Amino acid sequence: MKRPTMQDIAQRAGVTKGAVSFALNGRPGVSEPTRRRILAIAEELGWQPNSAAVALSDGRANAFGLVVDRPARTLGLEPYFMQLISGIQAELSATGTPLLFTVADDQLAEIATYRSWWGRRRVDGVFLVDLRVDDARVPVLEELGMPTVAIGMPQAAGSLPAVWTDDAAAARTALGHLAGLGHRRIARVAGPEQLLHTRIRTEAFAACAWELGVEYRTVASDYSGEQGAAATRELLLGPRRPTALVYDNDVMAVSGLTAAQGLGLRVPADVSMLAWDDSALCELVHPPLTALSRDIAEHGAHAARVLRQAAGGADCGDLRDPDPVLTLRGSTAAPVGEDQS
Amino acid sequence: MKRPTMQDIAQRAGVTKGAVSFALNGRPGVSEPTRRRILAIAEELGWQPNSAAVALSDGRANAFGLVVDRPARTLGLEPYFMQLISGIQAELSATGTPLLFTVADDQLAEIATYRSWWGRRRVDGVFLVDLRVDDARVPVLEELGMPTVAIGMPQAAGSLPAVWTDDAAAARTALGHLAGLGHRRIARVAGPEQLLHTRIRTEAFAACAWELGVEYRTVASDYSGEQGAAATRELLLGPRRPTALVYDNDVMAVSGLTAAQGLGLRVPADVSMLAWDDSALCELVHPPLTALSRDIAEHGAHAARVLRQAAGGADCGDLRDPDPVLTLRGSTAAPVGEDQS
DNA sequence: GGTTATCGCAAAACCGGTTCAGCAGTATCA
DNA sequence: TGATACTGCTGAACCGGTTTTGCGATAACC
Numbered sequence: 001m002k003r004p005t006m007q008d009i010a011q012r013a014g015v016t017k018g019a020v021s022f023a024l025n026g027r028p029g030v031s032e033p034t035r036r037r038i039l040a041i042a043e044e045l046g047w048q049p050n051s052a053a054v055a056l057s058d059g060r061a062n063a064f065g066l067v068v069d070r071p072a073r074t075l076g077l078e079p080y081f082m083q084l085i086s087g088i089q090a091e092l093s094a095t096g097t098p099l100l101f102t103v104a105d106d107q108l109a110e111i112a113t114y115r116s117w118w119g120r121r122r123v124d125g126v127f128l129v130d131l132r133v134d135d136a137r138v139p140v141l142e143e144l145g146m147p148t149v150a151i152g153m154p155q156a157a158g159s160l161p162a163v164w165t166d167d168a169a170a171a172r173t174a175l176g177h178l179a180g181l182g183h184r185r186i187a188r189v190a191g192p193e194q195l196l197h198t199r200i201r202t203e204a205f206a207a208c209a210w211e212l213g214v215e216y217r218t219v220a221s222d223y224s225g226e227q228g229a230a231a232t233r234e235l236l237l238g239p240r241r242p243t244a245l246v247y248d249n250d251v252m253a254v255s256g257l258t259a260a261q262g263l264g265l266r267v268p269a270d271v272s273m274l275a276w277d278d279s280a281l282c283e284l285v286h287p288p289l290t291a292l293s294r295d296i297a298e299h300g301a302h303a304a305r306v307l308r309q310a311a312g313g314a315d316c317g318d319l320r321d322p323d324p325v326l327t328l329r330g331s332t333a334a335p336v337g338e339d340q341s
Numbered sequence: 342m343k344r345p346t347m348q349d350i351a352q353r354a355g356v357t358k359g360a361v362s363f364a365l366n367g368r369p370g371v372s373e374p375t376r377r378r379i380l381a382i383a384e385e386l387g388w389q390p391n392s393a394a395v396a397l398s399d400g401r402a403n404a405f406g407l408v409v410d411r412p413a414r415t416l417g418l419e420p421y422f423m424q425l426i427s428g429i430q431a432e433l434s435a436t437g438t439p440l441l442f443t444v445a446d447d448q449l450a451e452i453a454t455y456r457s458w459w460g461r462r463r464v465d466g467v468f469l470v471d472l473r474v475d476d477a478r479v480p481v482l483e484e485l486g487m488p489t490v491a492i493g494m495p496q497a498a499g500s501l502p503a504v505w506t507d508d509a510a511a512a513r514t515a516l517g518h519l520a521g522l523g524h525r526r527i528a529r530v531a532g533p534e535q536l537l538h539t540r541i542r543t544e545a546f547a548a549c550a551w552e553l554g555v556e557y558r559t560v561a562s563d564y565s566g567e568q569g570a571a572a573t574r575e576l577l578l579g580p581r582r583p584t585a586l587v588y589d590n591d592v593m594a595v596s597g598l599t600a601a602q603g604l605g606l607r608v609p610a611d612v613s614m615l616a617w618d619d620s621a622l623c624e625l626v627h628p629p630l631t632a633l634s635r636d637i638a639e640h641g642a643h644a645a646r647v648l649r650q651a652a653g654g655a656d657c658g659d660l661r662d663p664d665p666v667l668t669l670r671g672s673t674a675a676p677v678g679e680d681q682s
Numbered sequence: 683g684g685t686t687a688t689c690g691c692a693a694a695a696c697c698g699g700t701t702c703a704g705c706a707g708t709a710t711c712a
Numbered sequence: 713t714g715a716t717a718c719t720g721c722t723g724a725a726c727c728g729g730t731t732t733t734g735c736g737a738t739a740a741c742c
């Protein structure tokens with residue numbers, strides 16, 4: 001019933017704990033016959049190292065952490081995090097390193113979690129997501145000296161290594177596509193303004209629209225379906241109705257599509273729609289949504305690799321993942337040329 | 342830079358580690374003035390207990406685990422898990438107990454994870470989800486003696502305590518609602534047949550339909566949007582078209598709705614739709630989906646409470662949560678009386 | 683053949699907590 | 713006044729690993 005320890009193995013083999021340790025870790029210090037004998041006994045007893053003892057001894061927790069502080073309600077809908085986590089796992093499971101995952105109520109609670117995890121040596125490092133402008137978490141993590149990899153723009157990551165994709169490039173891709181189809185009046189339903197990448201996108205869209213000579217407008221939102229639909233109605237019912245809409249996440253795009261159809265508008269005939277971040281959600285609806293796609297799981301795996309290096313003491317640089325690509329589906333098309341002034 | 346230990350506190354206070362331990366844990370053995378002095382020093386030094394040392398000493402990991410082995414692609418869409426996790430966290434965070442969360446490729450990998458976590462004492466217990474008929478994981482967990490709470494039907498949980506809702510009752514609620522509206526030909530797009538609750542629902546639907554004198558049919562599916570849409574098209578284009586459809590999850594319901602509308606059918610005029618498990622997804626679409634709602638986060642919190650008891654050595658019984666209730670939205674209505682034979 | 687490496691292992695310290703046995707010193711009581 | 717109890721702390725063992733030091737025996741070398 002009781003789990004076997006190295007002491008048990010040592011007794012059976014007639015050696016000391018130390019010898020068993022050497023044998024099991026493949027280190028010099030024991031003869032080959034003895035090593036085999038010890039390994040056989042360990043196998044027979046089903047021995048597994050006690051993680052607490054290992055952690056205490058070598059001073060590392062052999063675990064990483066991830067805290068998210070979005071409300072659970074919107075969190076559940078975001079395919080993003082599950083994909084990210086599964087990508088992280090895919091990389092971490094190679095070394096059997098588990099992930100501590102927690103949802104926090106707000107940023108203060110999130111920071112408290114970091115302090116606790118690090119103070120108690122529960123983790124060797126953390127993934128930092130949803131980077132904000134002037135992010136309060138960054139200086140805390142820097143001060144703690146906790147190995148961290150920021151998943152997001154390097155500008156917001158301070159001295160922390162960042163794993164990121166170029167949102168400005170993606171913005172140009174999206175706008176280029178729509179402008180190429182002939183759209184001259186384009187609006188975007190954006191994510192929360194506190195998030196740095198929202199700001200980056202906004203600037204990139206504005207700059208690119210200027211260059212292309214198209215009218216462009218940003219409407220702030222919060223990633224939720226409700227606000228996505230509300231923003232959509234406001235834009236479609238207001239003056240100078242845009243002929244194309246870009247959404248900062250797939251949830252808002254879906255609810256925006258529904259809202260537009262509820263107004264009696266046809267997509268894409270009357271208005272084109274484009275989602276930023278692709279997921280199965282975009283294929284669920286009709287018409288399926290044209291989207292900016294990237295491999296989020298792969299992104300997570302990269303982040304995990306960088307974090308492992310950082311926790312190992314290396315000071316890693318930023319890692320830029322490939323630009324998102326456009327997945328063309330049925331929700332974007334040339335605008336019908338009615339009152340195209 | 343180095344984290345302070347109890348030894349550091351002891352030195353400053355001029356006492357031994359043991360005294361410090363008593364003081365910090367609020368146990369008798371030190372005088373009140375000494376205790377206050379020690380607490381003050383600990384506070385000043387920002388001391389936090391090393392979790393590995395605590396775990397090694399008291400033989401408990403102070404962490405629980407959750408493994409999911411659905412493919413990441415469908416996982417991301419399911420609001421269910423995020424809500425469940427956030428509910429679990431809400432309960433666990435009270436004691437500062439973190440959750441180890443992992444996605445596994447298949448059941449074998451999941452079982453291997455349990456063996457590893459338990460063998461290495463990484464967790465004090467686990468939450469078991471997606472219970473199947475003749476679930477291979479149950480006997481393994483029983484044999485390991487690992488504290489476990491099954492989230493699902495007691496019938497599939499063996500000797501493990503289960504936290505569950507009565508799916509049969511919910512099935513009657515759903516069918517009663519539709520029959521009450523006048524529907525006489527109803528089909529259900531079910532989840533994976535290996536899952537026990539799918540089978541329970543199927544039986545309950547069949548029995549209840551028999552009693553109510555309505556035609557009923559189950560079509561197997563896999564929870565994915567693709568299959569949900571395919572099953573919907575098959576049912577709506579086949580002979581004896583049903584006037585109402587029930588979906589075993591919200592993702593399939595949404596894609597089924599889209600599929601029906603793609604066929605030129607109006608919901609709910611031509612066909613009513615009802616989703617099992619409510620989420621923001623159901624409100625995202627048009628018409629919003631009538632759904633069987635339950636408080637999943639609360640469900641998770643209950644499971645966490647039971648697991649903590651189980652890990653504490655108590656042998657707990659099953660815990661039944663309230664039956665799901667029907668949230669009426671726009672997707673169900675009386676059938677138009679055309680050829681209602 | 684004596685010195686020096688090298689090998690194979692024992693013994694013990696260490697990581698940072700918890701806990702138990704023991705021991706002075708004071709208080710209680712007969 | 714001596715036995716008894718209690719208080720407040722010390723010292724040490726313990727949890728289960730890793731790592732360092734040391735020692736006897738054999739092998740290599742000049």
